[in-house]
Amino acid sequence: MSGPTDRLTETPNRLRELGAERLRTHAADVLDHARARSTALTDAVDDADLVRQHSRLMSPLVWDLAHIGSQEELWLVRDVGGRDPLRPDIDDLYDAFQHPRADRPALPLLGPAEARAYVAEVRDKAFDVLADVPLTGRRLTESAFAFGMLAQHEQQHDETMLATHQLRRGEPVLHAPPPPVRRAGPLPPEVFVPGGPFLMGTSTEPWALDNERPAHEAHVAPFFLDTTPVTNGAYLEFVESGGYGERRWWNAAGWAYVQEHAIGAPRFWRRERDGWYRTRFGVVEPVPPDEPVVHVSYHEAAAYAAWAGKRLPTEAEWEKAARFDPATGRSRRYPWGDADPGPEHANLGQRHLRPAAVGAYPAGASPLGVHQLVGDVWEWTSSDFRPYPGFVAFPYREYSEVFFGSEYKVLRGGSFGTDAVAVRGTFRNWDFPIRRQIFAGFRCARDA
Template identity: 35%
Template sequence: MSRPTRTPVQDQDPGPPGVPPSPSDPVDSLIRDFLRVRRASTGLCSTLEPEDFVLQSMPDASPAKWHLAHTTWFFEEFILSAVDPGYRTFHPRFSFLFNSYYNAVGERIPRPRRGLLSRPTVREALAYRESIDERMVVLLRSADPSQVERFAPLVVLGLNHEQQHQELLLTDLKHALWHNPLRPAFRDRPAGPAVDAAPRRWISYPEGVRWIGHGGDGFAFDNEGPRHRQFVEAFRVASRPATSGEFLEFIADGGYDRPDHWLSDGWAAVQQHGWRAPLYWERGDDGWSTFTLAGMRPVDPAEPACHVSYYEADAFARWSGCRLLTEAEWETAADVAVSGNFADDERFHPAPPAGGPENEPAQVFGDVWEWTASAYLPYPGFRPAKGAVGEYNGKFMCNQHVLRGGSCATPRSHIRPTYRNFFYPDARWQFSGVRLAQVG
């Protein structure tokens, strides 16, 4: 199998999908956005061997080939098929194979069995992508302006959906490669110079009524609105995420052995799964090391602690004499420029904190998703969209917790202060960390 031609991620996604880089024809801008995001996905896979594309290490993860095909199916199902009543699908069974959770669309292969799909082959999956890309470009160029205006929001949703899967592709591959005793690298990355973490400072915010949620121009997922007012008590936030060095202190102090720091469900998870450290950490004669997408590396005490569950984040906060931020507090503190270590930088691992303004929290965006104390629930007045796309977010608003800020695996243009990610509290395979908070 010939690999897809590699194009660096930073060359693929210079701006938010749906927002033109300069005044131009809106259809041309949409086509450029579409091709940039689509090529970024195959670019991420450029160093993979055919055997890598079918790995599925757990039910929560999916094979790279499935991610490539599923994001393609989204455009075929919700746009091409919807616009043209006489549309002939690329393959009559691909909807069953590559539908994720859209009950309104039809039956689908059980999620834990996605790794059993040796067919279609990787070559066929890439041919599927190329065919749908060509059909989408033809549709965008040939449709009348009123028709484009009608389905353009779905195209933008599909592009943001694909960017979510670009991140999942990276996290799922990391989990799969970690299970290989050879600990293979996804991408080589030279080790950077050793640096010390900046001392933790506290930044205070007064009480007040805040506007929370998305309310401006540009794309946002439905769960980011409606924008609403919320009273926030005075609070203090740590100037940076908790570091691996601080988490080593938590471990050394018996953090995983003392139930007094843990929620009941969290302590049960520690016992059930045998957690003794963050995911991917291994202890050897020379100390702690961790698996990264560049292979095994010594744990760097200056880097943000990563791959911890909500339970671990909460226990660490309690051990520290602190707590986690609510998502309203987090969004209040996130009134800073969106910059940081993202997938575009191709480090694919959290970086030690860089310098920044004294009165602003650092590393708010990128590096690690930050667990909040907030359950994933609808905002006041939330209503899911009609039809199958309404299943995108709303039906998951139960038993999960909100994370904010993006990670080193998130495309830069995909994140914004109002973005609400969500996972179950025992999830650890995402690039998830913790920022401490205190009462103001």
């Protein structure tokens, strides 16, 4: 007789079923899509803004652009393609581990015109490689993994550049239509998630990165999870109740940080005589009460949860709520199923320049009825960034392994600035718990 864990499976990804030519076309499409976004983010400002450092937390936009090209040259042109180096003289300049962000403006970086010409030349060479290289026989090229990895890398830097735009001062230069309004009917405040095992991580997603692997059985106790991310309106109650001034809601590190930096609200919020306003990509507007709160640190999220009599979910709890289908025992690729994200499922890809109101994506709900787990805001979890059992670094230690430890907290789900190629139900993001410039929010959990 089979037991309940015998049903724990995940769905094979459709990329494994594509023929070589369709796979090449798909890889070219996601690379083109990423480059179009990089171009839009860098063409939106003049050359002076491209080379300026808008915050010591971020690189100049022109560094990100050339770094995208440098990584593509290293992996696709030189490694996968075996071609001669184009610009070996700049390898060190664009090595993220050699130069902290705060120091990068002082480096002899490529100027805007030179950076644009460089990334264009690299892309031409990379497409030559894509046209010829066998997509079997080597793990780096199996299912076009290296090309998917570089598309994800570029989109991750595009989200970083979008965060730089948020820190930029001046007139608005980015524009997008508003997100959809609430479409769901009345929603319960929280959803019950049954305890027991589920399959966490992946062994079948061809473009999954090393920290998402391997798939393994995880157990969670039964718990309740907020149906939607915490909204601005709910968070404002914490602010106006004096939550930032009450030591009892904060852990020691969080309390020290908010005191040292005189933090009293989410980043980019300010109080005026007639209410609360935020600055969003150069636009000053009233804080919308029904959108997920964004630009809060892990410490702020944990303090709110304590104030609300709850806690942050663990990473395993988040993934079970997002992927587990109790009817089949299967872990889905996404909350809504196995299909790639569409505009009806989630707020992704910089399609809109803000989170959508809670309840805006009922088609994206999980089988348990949890909404907006993917898109809108990255969601802080209570978990440290650790390797899964059986983790193997691939294709280099510096992607994940060097970051494992208690210094970083895991975020899940992606934001409105995350592209679909760079997020999935197993995708793991991580950052320092003090970070506020990222597009991060949260939802709460409590024990059943």
